[in-house]
Structures are given as structure tokens and as C-alpha cells.
Amino acid sequence: MHAYRTHTCAQLRAADVGSSVKLSGWVHRKRDHGNLLFVDLRDHYGITQIVTDSDSPTHAVLDKLRAESVVTITGDVVARSAETVNKNLPSGEIEVRARDVVVQSSAQELPMPVFGENEYPEDIRLRYRFLDLRRERLHANVMLRSNVISSLRQRMIGQGFTEFQTPILTASSPEGARDYLVPSRVHPGKFYALPQAPQMFKQLLMVAGFDRYFQIAPCFRDEDARADRSPGEFYQLDFEMSYVTQEDVFAAIEPVLHGVFEEFADWQGKGRKVSPLPFKRIPYRESMLKYGNDKPDLRNPLIITDVSELFRGSGFGRFASMVEGGDVVRAVAAPNTHEKSRKFFDEMNSWAQSEGFPGLGYATQKDGVFGGPIANNHGQEGMKAIAEALGLGPNDGIFFSAGKEAQAAKLAGLARTRVADQLGLIDDKTFEFCWIVDFPMFEYDEDAKKVDFSHNPFSMPQGEMEALETMNPLDILAYQYDIVCNGIELSSGAIRNHKPEIMYKAFEIAGYTQADVDLNFAGMINAFKCGAPPHGGSAPGVDRIVMLLADEPNIREVITFPMTQKAEDLMMGAPNFATEKQLKELNLKTVTPIGVKPVTEAVRPE
Numbered sequence: 001m002h003a004y005r006t007h008t009c010a011q012l013r014a015a016d017v018g019s020s021v022k023l024s025g026w027v028h029r030k031r032d033h034g035n036l037l038f039v040d041l042r043d044h045y046g047i048t049q050i051v052t053d054s055d056s057p058t059h060a061v062l063d064k065l066r067a068e069s070v071v072t073i074t075g076d077v078v079a080r081s082a083e084t085v086n087k088n089l090p091s092g093e094i095e096v097r098a099r100d101v102v103v104q105s106s107a108q109e110l111p112m113p114v115f116g117e118n119e120y121p122e123d124i125r126l127r128y129r130f131l132d133l134r135r136e137r138l139h140a141n142v143m144l145r146s147n148v149i150s151s152l153r154q155r156m157i158g159q160g161f162t163e164f165q166t167p168i169l170t171a172s173s174p175e176g177a178r179d180y181l182v183p184s185r186v187h188p189g190k191f192y193a194l195p196q197a198p199q200m201f202k203q204l205l206m207v208a209g210f211d212r213y214f215q216i217a218p219c220f221r222d223e224d225a226r227a228d229r230s231p232g233e234f235y236q237l238d239f240e241m242s243y244v245t246q247e248d249v250f251a252a253i254e255p256v257l258h259g260v261f262e263e264f265a266d267w268q269g270k271g272r273k274v275s276p277l278p279f280k281r282i283p284y285r286e287s288m289l290k291y292g293n294d295k296p297d298l299r300n301p302l303i304i305t306d307v308s309e310l311f312r313g314s315g316f317g318r319f320a321s322m323v324e325g326g327d328v329v330r331a332v333a334a335p336n337t338h339e340k341s342r343k344f345f346d347e348m349n350s351w352a353q354s355e356g357f358p359g360l361g362y363a364t365q366k367d368g369v370f371g372g373p374i375a376n377n378h379g380q381e382g383m384k385a386i387a388e389a390l391g392l393g394p395n396d397g398i399f400f401s402a403g404k405e406a407q408a409a410k411l412a413g414l415a416r417t418r419v420a421d422q423l424g425l426i427d428d429k430t431f432e433f434c435w436i437v438d439f440p441m442f443e444y445d446e447d448a449k450k451v452d453f454s455h456n457p458f459s460m461p462q463g464e465m466e467a468l469e470t471m472n473p474l475d476i477l478a479y480q481y482d483i484v485c486n487g488i489e490l491s492s493g494a495i496r497n498h499k500p501e502i503m504y505k506a507f508e509i510a511g512y513t514q515a516d517v518d519l520n521f522a523g524m525i526n527a528f529k530c531g532a533p534p535h536g537g538s539a540p541g542v543d544r545i546v547m548l549l550a551d552e553p554n555i556r557e558v559i560t561f562p563m564t565q566k567a568e569d570l571m572m573g574a575p576n577f578a579t580e581k582q583l584k585e586l587n588l589k590t591v592t593p594i595g596v597k598p599v600t601e602a603v604r605p606e
Contacts, residue, residue: 004072010046014093016077021096023048024072024104026134027065029115037063038095041073044139049086049095050075058098068107068114068134074100127570129561141558144267145546149216151263152237152542155256161214161239166201168194168218171523178222180232188587194220197539199458200524202240203496206535207527214239216542224565227554228488228544231567236491237545240537246479246495249536250435254279257483257490257540261431264549272429279483280434287436292330292413294439297487298432300420304412305390307331307400316377319361322402329402330412331390334419338366338395344422345372348399351418357411361400368394417487431548433485438462441478442509452510455480458524459494461506468505483540485548493538500528 004024012021025043032038037059039050050073052058058073065071075096086092111127112120114134125132132138153163172179172193179193195201197219205213217238225231237256241249258277265272280298287294290303308328311319319329337344345362352360363383364371370383378386386398399419401412420426441461443454451473459478461467467476479495497503503525504514517525546558556562563569583590 001074008045009041009043009048010090012048012077012091012094012096014079017079017094019077020074021077022072022074023050023096025070026114027062027067027069027071027107029067030062030065032063041071041096042134046091047089048091049080049089050098051078051095052098056098058101061101061103062098065103066107066109068110068131069103070105070107072102072104073098122564123570126562126564129571133560138557140268141546141550141552142560144264144550145542145558145560148260148264148546148549149542151260152256152545153216155259156214156237156239159212159252159256161212162210163215164205164210164213165215166195166198166205166217170195170201173200180220180222183586183588185586196221197236198238200521202238202537203458203524203535204527206240206242207530207532209242211242212239213241213537217539222567225563225567228547230543230555230559230562231565232563235542236539237542238537238539240535242533242535244495244534244536246437246481246536249493249495249538250278250481253483253538253540254433257433257485257545260545261433261485261549265431267549270429270551272431274431275433281437282434283438284436284440285438288409292409292411292416294436294482295484295487295489296434296436297417297426298434299427299430299486300416301425302333302335302416302420304409304416305331307386307389310382310386310389311378314378314382316374316382319374319378319400319402327403328405328408329400330408331386332399332401332412332416332419333390333392334362334397334399335393335423335425336395337364337397337423340364340397345397345399348415348418348422352411352415355411355414357401357407358403360411360415361402363398363400365392365397366395374400431485433483436482436484437480438477439480439482440474441476441480441506442473444474450511453506456492456494457507457510458497458503460497461502464499465502465505468502468509473509479536481538483538488544488548490544491538491540493536495534495536498528498532498534500525503528 001022004022006022009023009025023041025041028040028042028047030037030039035054037052039062040047041050052062073096075098077094078097080093080095110131112124112131114131117135117137133142157163169182169192172181173196177196179196182192182194184190184192198215198217202213215238217236218233219236220233223231239253241252254277258274261274265274282296284294287296289306290296292304306328307330308323311329312323314320323329342364345364348362349360361374362372363375365387370380375383390398392398399415401408401415439455441454441459442451445452455478459480462477462479463471480492481494482492483490497506504517507517543555543559547555550558552558561569561571568574578590
């Protein structure tokens with residue numbers, strides 16, 4: 001018989017009754033029923049119930065063990081009585097009567113229990129992540145992540161992509177976030193950078209003639225944490241293709257994403273559905289108007305409407321004067337709110353103020369009669385015109401956002417989401433995908449008082465050189481696109497600018513000289529001068545894909561060993577101070593913060 005196990009803890013069935021078996025695992029929980037002691041034994045695969053009576057020598061051993069001790073149990077498989085069968089466990093028809101117990105490792109008192117799903121403070125969970133990962137929900141999430149990555153990889157290979165690895169130690173590049181720098185020992189004073197993304201390398205692979213590349217790529221950015229973004233590092237399904245149009249890129253990646261979401265849509269019996277192929281294409285400006293942002297949640301049925309002209313010269317002087325001054329008014333329906341008290345509308349206004357906006361106007365409606373200050377000033381006929389523009393029913397209220405276009409759009413987008421949440425309008429059983437396309441190539445930077453790139457400087461402008469030479473830069477669109485699912489941006493991508501003369505001209509419009517381009521992007525621009533194919537790609541975020549499939553609100557719940565929001569690894573004690581010896585080897589000196597004692601050896605700080 002094997003030293004540790006003949007079966008896993010999820011393997012035994014009624015057909016195994018009468019067998020002698022050996023199982024190893026953690027003591028998940030114990031239940032003392034007087035003469036009988038029941039132990040749930042857990043391993044990676046599942047749980048098997050162990051039973052021992054007070055006459056057995058195994059009883060005393062198991063009775064004194066703490067939860068999470070590791071044991072090997074030899075025993076006999078017996079059938080449970082009909083009334084004690086556990087239908088929630090694959091092994092629920094049997095139990096193992098223990099004949100021998102070997103304690104492999106005794107657990108001390110735990111800083112947090114593994115059994116149960118109670119919430120614990122972030123610092124406890126992350127400091128003892130190895131315990132947190134033993135809990136059923138986290139363990140399942142990590143296995144889901146592994147299975148999703150495996151599925152993505154197989155589907156990409158099935159689409160004709162080849163997996164390559166790109167460098168981790170590389171040069172700093174202006175990707176839009178801060179780099180993590182690594183000092184060089186053999187080149188004093190010089191630094192490598194960890195890649196924010198494999199962007200330049202994957203484009204160079206296309207120039208090298210490899211046609212279809214992908215990898216599950218680690219990326220490193222020194223940026224703050226958010227619910228859908230982990231600080232420090234993250235993973236993405238990075239891919240690039242040669243000789244393709246924007247539609248070719250969509251046609252290649254859509255089946256991959258649609259397939260993996262369909263594969264795991266019913267994970268843990270959640271019974272979700274996925275929007276059909278092809279995914280919707282929404283131009284950027286349309287998205288900003290209808291949804292108030294460029295990552296719309298299409299599960300939300302509410303659509304924002306511009307009602308600026310309906311207030312021009314109206315009896316509601318405040319909106320009328322704002323429109324005359326060039327501001328806009330956006331409206332969001334609040335369906336079937338006729339039975340809501342005024343408190344509902346006032347609380348929405350207070351919420352808007354708490355978000356840093358001046359406020360959120362509103363009008364109530366019941367049986368086709370409008371109420372509230374805006375309606376009283378604008379008049380019933382004026383309100384009916386607005387209701388018609390929004391397609392309102394006779395009991396639908398309205399919220400109004402007014403101001404400069406960008407701010408009005410932002411508040412309207414946030415209000416659209418909040419109203420839908422408050423009224424239970426969002427379908428949580430659906431994954432709704434869309435592409436946001438036709439991003440502006442340039443934008444005006446109010447702080448710098450100049451035209452600058454709005455999205456990705458290496459994208460091909462629509463119209464190419466002719467557009468750059470003849471059009472207002474702010475009217476030029478780019479072959480740039482984002483893929484969005486349920487209001488979460490999974491990735492940005494683009495058809496790349498592979499022509500040096502167009503790249504020089506695009507950067508010139510943004511205020512950069514040819515020398516600037518040659519200095520900062522030497523590797524790429526020199527490669528393009530040696531013959532580059534048209535190419536494009538994208539990089540959907542693996543962590544965000546798994547977060548959506550696991551139905552988790554925070555990305556740390558699908559990462560094995562995440563950092564805190566302050567980018568600290570509490571378990572391993574990182575970041576830490578370097579020793580004087582390490583600094584000397586790297587030809588570095590550091591400024592020690594006031595009140596902190598310099599370290600002379602590598603130790604974990606208290």
C-alpha cells in the first residue's frame with residue numbers, strides 16, 4: 001500500500017464499500033457524538049468523513065488534534081445509513097472507519113480558521129494567505145483561474161497562434177504608468193525596467209516574421225490598486241497578428257473569449273449566458289453619449305439622452321442659460337418610480353454631491369403628470385417632450401446631469417449605473433460583450449495647452465498620412481479598440497502604425513521631433529525601416545476575466561498571492577530594505593527615512 005494514500009478525499013464511492021484504503025489530508029473539522037468521533041478529512045480534491053469510536057486507539061489520537069493538522073488514516077470503507085447520506089459531497093454515501101492514524105504534522109492554534117466562510121481583515125488574510133487559500137471559495141477560485149488559462153491557451157493555439165516568451169528585464173518605456181526599475185550590478189548606475197507590457201517585443205516579433213504570437217504575459221506597473229486592478233503585477237492574454245485589419249483581429253479573438261466564457265458560464269451552477277457572436281461594435285463618441293463612459297455595462301437597459309436643445313429658451317432658467325453658454329444637459333430615465341417617495345430622488349442628489357458634483361436634478365412622474373422644481377419651471381408640455389425623447393412610460397421619473405460635456409457625461413454615466421442598481425435592473429445572469437471602436441487619435445491637453453495622443457501613440461490613424469496632413473487633429477480617429485464585458489475593460493488594442501513616415505508625422509502633431517522618436521523608440525523605428533508588415537493585436541486581462549467568471553467583486557480574490565492596496569506582501573515581508581552589502585554590489589546608496597534604523601543584514605521588518 002502507498003505510504004500516504006490509495007485514494008484522494010473525493011474519490012471513494014459506494015462501490016468501494018468493503019475496501020481497505022489509506023487517505024491523507026488536513027483535519028477540516030471534528031464532531032464529537034459521545035462514543036463516536038467524526039472527522040472531515042480534506043485534501044485538494046475534496047472531503048471524506050472519517051469515523052472512530054471510543055474503543056479504538058485512533059480515537060484518542062484524533063480527539064486531541066487541532067483543526068488543520070495533517071494526518072494519514074488507514075481504514076475500511078463502510079456505507080452510511082440512508083438518513084446520514086450527505087448529498088452535497090461526492091463521497092457522501094460512504095465513510096471510512098479508522099484503524100490507524102499517523103500524524104504527519106500537528107497544527108498550532110490558527111490565526112484564522114479554515115472551516116467556514118466568515119470574513120476576516122485584509123491584513124490577516126494576506127499575511128496568512130496559505131491558510132486563506134485552503135478555504136473552499138478561494139481554493140475554487142484559484143483552480144478556476146488555472147482552468148481558464150489552460151482553456152485560453154488551447155483556444156489560441158487552435159486559432160493558429162504560437163506561444164512565445166518575451167524578456168522580463170528590459171528597457172524603460174512610456175506605457176503610461178511608472179516602471180519598476182532593477183539596478184544592474186555589472187553596469188553601475190544603469191537600470192533595467194520590468195515590462196509594463198510586451199508591447200514593443202510582440203510588434204518586433206511581427207517584424208521578425210512570426211505572423212501570429214501569443215503568451216500569458218506577466219506585466220508590471222507601479223500604480224495604485226483598484227477593485228479590478230492588482231498593484232504591482234498582473235497577467236494578460238497578449239497577442240499580435242500580421243497582415244490583418246481591425247475586423248480580422250476581432251474575428252480571431254472573439255471566438256476565444258466567447259468560448260471560454262461559455263465554458264465556465266455555469267461554474268458552480270451559476271447558470272449564466274454569454275452575448276452572441278459577433279460582439280457589438282460601439283463607436284467611442286456614441287458610448288460616451290449613451291452610457292457616459294467608454295466601458296459600458298450593457299446589462300443595464302438604461303440609455304442616456306442628450307436633451308440640451310429641449311431646454312434652450314425654456315422656463316427653467318438655470319439649464320437654459322447653461323445651454324446658451326455651451327454646456328449640455330443629459331437625462332437618465334428612472335423607470336416605474338411613481339411609488340418612490342421624494343426621499344429616493346433627494347438621496348440620489350446627495351449621492352451626486354458626495355461624488356464631487358454640484359448635484360443631480362430630477363423630475364418625478366405619476367400617471368403622466370410630472371412633479372418637482374424642474375418640472376414646475378419647465379412646464380408639463382416641455383416635460384412631455386423630454387419624456388417622448390427618452391421613450392418614457394407614464395410612471396417613469398428622470399434624472400438630469402448638466403455642465404461641461406465631459407463632466408455631464410461622467411455624472412450621467414455614474415447615475416445610470418446607480419439608478420439601475422437601486423431599481424434592480426441589471427441582469428446578473430449575463431455576460432454582455434462589446435467593442436468600443438473609433439477612438440480619437442489626439443486630444444487637447446488643457447494643462448499643457450497642446451495637442452497630445454489620447455490613447456496609444458503607436459496606433460494607425462484612420463486615413464493614414466492623408467488624415468494627418470489634411471484634417472483637424474482632434475477629428476482624426478484611430479484604429480484603436482477596447483473590449484468590454486459587463487462594464488469591465490478587458491483590454492485595449494490597435495492596428496499598429498508600422499510606417500516610419502506616418503509615425504514621425506503623428507508624433508510631430510503631438511509636439512515631438514523626429515530626434516525624440518529616434519531616441520525613445522530606437523528599437524521599434526529602426527525595425528520598421530527594415531520592412532514591417534501591417535499588424536495589430538490586443539491583450540485581454542487574465543485576472544479580470546477570472547474575476548468576472550468567479551463573480552468576485554475584487555481582483556485579489558482570484559490571485560494566489562496578491563499584495564495589499566499599498567503594494568506590500570505581508571506574508572513574505574516585501575518590499576524590504578537592502579543590506580549595505582547588497583547596495584555596495586549594485587553601486588547604490590539609499591536615503592534612509594527619518595526614524596528608521598539602517599539594516600546590515602537581510603531581515604524581515606517587524
